[in-house]
Amino acid sequence: MRGFGFLTSSFAASSFAASSVGVTCAAALALPLALPAAAAPPRPAPTADRATTTAGGTAQGALAGSTQSLPLVPLTRSHVLGTAAEQGLYRKDVHHFSLVGVIWDNPGIELHGRVQVRTRSAATGTWSGWQDVETHNADHGADPGTEESTSGRVRGATAPLWVGDSDGVDVRVRADTEQITVDGRTVTAPAALPTGLRLELVDPGAEPPPAGSPADAARNNAGLDEAAIAASAVNTDLAPLGAAEIQTLTKKETERELLTLRAAEQPAGARQSKPYIGPRPRIVTRHGWAADEKLRERGFVYTNTVKAAFVHHTASGNKYTCSQAPSVIRGIYRYHVKSMGWRDIGYNFLVDKCGNIYEGRAGGVTKAVMGAHTLGFNSNSMGIAVIGTFNSSKPPAASVTAIAKLTAWKLGLFGANPKGKTYLKSGGGNLYPKGKNVRLNVISGHRDGYATDCPGKKLYSKLGSARSTAARYQGR
Template sequence: MPASRLLQAVVAVPLALLAGAVPTAEADPGSDQEAPAPVQVLSLTTVAGEATDMAEAGLGEAQAEAQDSAGGTGQPSSVTPAGSTARSAEVVPAAETESATPETDAVLLTEPLEVSDFLVAGFTWAGDASLPEGTQIYLRVREGSQWSDWYLNESVDSGPDDVAVGGTGEFITGGADAVQAAVLGAPEDLPADLQLALVPGNPEGEQVLEDSDVDTAEADPTPVSPQSPEPGQTGTEEQESQDGGSGEDSGESGGAASTPDSQEVSQQPVASSSDPAGAGVLPAVLGATTTANGLPVEVTTRAEWGANSAYMTWTPTYASASHVVVHHTAGTNSYTSSQSASIVNGIYYYHAVTLGWGDIGYNFLIDKYGRVFEGRYGSTSAAAGKMVVGGHALGVNTGTMGLSMLGTYSSVAPTDTQLQAVGKMAGWFLGRAGVSSATGSANLAIRTTARYRAGTTVSLPRIIGHRDVGYTTCPGDVGYSRLGTIRSIAQGVIGSAVGSINTIYLNNSWSARADIEFQYGRSTSQMLSGDWNGDGIDTLARRDGNKVGFRNTNSTGGSLRTFTYGRADDEVLVGDWDGNGTDTLAVRRGNTYYFRNSMNGGQADVTISYGRADDEVVVGDWDGDGRDTLAVRRGNTYYIKNSISSGAADRVVPYGRSSDTVLSGDWDGDGRDTLAVRRGNTYYVKNTIAGGQADITQAYGRASDKVLVGDWDGDRDDTLGVVR
């Protein structure tokens, strides 16, 4: 009997498109966006780490005058960086350590330089991602006619987990037209190929500025901004990794809470040109604000703020997620409402191109006026309980949503409207993930070593600051002190999110019209499909948190029975694990699966490890033996296992694109499940486990619909259903 399941499909289309809507190009900035301009690049050291003339032009007379006025000796003082164990993903006001200042203690100091207008700045270098101990980089900018204080720019503590780049966090301005940079430390420790990138609001191309391209600006000395207080006891990396490693175990299902040693699929993924429906290009989105997926506030989409799709080279991947990480971007806080979208565009370029990440690291960005901007591609359209993996917090990019407040909140508070928007977005995300308490804690797996050691599982609040998982003061001391407010706002959203009643549309054939329509569950429920009573007809179940209810008929009504299994943040799978003709549940934590052979709570009947924690999992009866088993997906390659066991894959096949949403079902009634991929509201169905062209191509529903797969009429063929 073909077993069906709701495939915890990760929606890889960027924005919900209504049926029949015509997509536009991703970047459609409109008439009010500034003209394209190149990113200006100032070279401060050579590839050998030697200072350029531009980098030393401010030394000498200006430095001597500053030291003479302070009674200095003319010799650089030794500088101990504040929080020397910290690697910050932000720009924080510089420390007044041993009275060190850029004018008196720099080993590199540019002159104040006139440049073209820019909104975002940042430094990059070759070699190690972190700066040598004792090396500090400072920046000050001129906005209008006013020079800012000097700000310390520290090594970035974010980005994709597999990309190690030397660079600082983004520094945002309210529109600057002059800049001065300084480096303190030992001359022999200067990083190689140190560059300062100045990004305009509509970047296009780059221009390396030579001495002849810039003029010297008038600038009076300005102080170093006072360092914000150190966060609470940070400990050492070794201590944090050991103290936080065990996490908590709710005891709701079998197995330990901590992540076991990985038993990965032995056959490695390989690239393939196989594609069921054309070249692997990203789908387009509509240019507008959106409240798709039940968003609690209007979100300015990537199309609206002008994202250039040519810069987006980081293919989206999705993972179960139920934590929120709050950030700030840092800078002068002087931007206007009309500049916010251009600042986001500048951050996008800095992350995607300058730092080489391939996309913006944050999932969403919120300005001081309370406006929300879509960040990482696919964040707006991620399925409930999922989020596209970002690059906002090393170690926990997977399993979290990153919200970044535009501005520096070390000594000033975020605005009330900004906090409201942050809290509402957090509540929306957590509520859809089945989390009932925004003030509670849950286990979070650490993927790469930052504050905690990779491979550990740590119990952390559902809403945390970046400093809770990284060596950084982000989101600033005052910003961090407002997490309680954010949690309260998020809880209000969760508490009020009873959700509208779902309408289910089931199709018994490959056509564009529904054959069955009824109501069950709510928009906040996770909807599952399976044959719960063994009658050959698939029906629906709803999951709210870790509570599951189900019906044995496809009709309007309440649940026949409810029970609890696993935890609210578990990924849930459906299949006939023991071949008895009825579907039951399994839950996934990392790469460990806990299978239950009855529709009841209790301990798992079978526990196995398979694949990697960041794999996408698909369920099916791949060999027609009546038992459902697992497959894991990496990119567009599937590693299929024909038994509920660990070990190497039995088959490896490519199909579709890595950005597709994947489904499985017995589409032709031959007793074997095969794959289908979804792009928007179009489905490409394959009747064999192989690459190549689709056997069926069908448009059904809307791109924003949640999709179900099942045999709704007992004819042994699986077909589609959608939930609205």
């Protein structure tokens, strides 16, 4: 039986303290509106990295995917504060893509408007209807003042939208209207759109062929490069190097594993209480969903412990099959890193509509990896994103069950009760000022830490059930 390679409960803080800083988130009128506060300097536009092919077939770059970053153009002559009130782009000559989003220069500015896209299917040549893209994405990201948030690479962005294999795109961004006072009278005018609007077309790439048996993978490092070896090595207490998944354990096996670890960390002869922990669930590793480890920043960043789990939805739509989930995750990963400028995918774990669980941000599934999922509350927490949009659609029962299984296990590693309350210190946000100790459910929705619709009304309403089920899995 392998050990976890981490400390839990009262032993977690002392172990993680040394690593908490880590190692190398209509037509418009031109009116004399008041100028906004000084904006951050424009960030360089992300570089398009179109995949290439060779005479012998698909190149490694194509396997890894690509991002096309295209500037939007004015669709109206009217401007507000130098930006057109409606911008867009129509292209039918683009490299294949499956996920879209819109980004802009300053991550501190929100897009007050509506973003819609329609895409042309690469398989049938038909155009989709117009689809809305979720614009309120500022609530995700690294905490203010952290190295990740102040890197100079971070950009504002919509949520990504999964559209399937496409080769044409039509996008329009229309500013909301607002009431303003001009010369003592109230008029309606469009809001100013953010500067530097760009359309991101993401090709998640093809999955590589099977790597052979786990034994063969372990002998030859699974053909992994240095970055991939590092991402897999932090899980070798649970699975062989290069494994595509971490296999499930029974509750007794999980308890025995945890007790063995605690015995190694405690003084000889110390009494141990029976742990409250759920069976370890099956987890698809980053290697299993074919993450391109060269995209992310090197090294991992950890916090002290895991006291709470925040549940999210990706707001990327529900039009995917479970077999496509790895591709969706690769697309979100590339969008978070290449388009939004984060160090890695923001979530610690992802769950698909069939209840499959996926490793998110690199650093080890048993460890307190710092994510970029709940702005202001990324320390001492983890983020779980259900792939889909659940404002009006009910989440699949399998997804809710997976949340319960995952939290019962991961929170159990750190001695946390899924039905309990805990305190987290705010890193700053629109609900709680920086430094405030906030009492939260151990399993919370994103909206509990930040004023947002995430994880959607329908998924949020299921969290009570997830808490009770997770506690039952722990034996409480």
